[in-house]
Amino acid sequence: AQSVTQPDIHITVSEGASLELRCNYSYGATPYLFWYVQSPGQGLQLLLKYFSGDTLVQGIKGFEAEFKRSQSSFNLRKPSVHWSDAAEYFCAVGASNTGKLIFGQGTTLQVKP
């Protein structure tokens, strides 16, 4: 069955520190992978996506993610976190035939001053 796991429910980092949010997926074929960010009471904003090609993808706001097929992972990274990055982050895998997205449980990022 298709699934997405974000092992960390809540992460706190200091402003300026590096960040890595974990995402593991289970999918039978080559996955389409996404990272979204959601601020309270808002919709989802796409940070980055992986469809094919270079396994290291760059996104908006200084985020990047690396697709590792052998580990079934698509971890999100940022070298230096800003206070405005505090939000909820969702990893998702997309089914190429139906277009459906399966979301992970989400990781809440808190940034300490």
Place this chain on the structure above:
Amino acid sequence: GAVVSQHPSRVICKSGTSVKIECRSLDFQATTMFWYRQFPKQSLMLMATSNEGSKATYEQGVEKDKFLINHASLTLSTLTVTSAHPEDSSFYICSARALLGLTSSYNEQFFGPGTRLTVL
């Protein structure tokens, strides 16, 4: 480009009434729109897939008579919560998938800002 709007952004209604939420793709045509429900501090749960001109496909456990979906055009889908009850209170988010070839993001969904429904 690829903007999706939802209306209303927030609605409060009395128990037993029906509420309609609109989802519009503003600058592209969407063959498929998706409706999600999100409970506080939880992830998005797909409720149904809406295809223009055909009946919506509902996920297991979602009552199709409770949550009526209409996708009358390539830019508009509506979700009607019928006979709403307090347990229907939630954050409803729609997304739209673009027609193949119009963008390089065929497999990408573009999300609306969400609608907060509160049923008293």
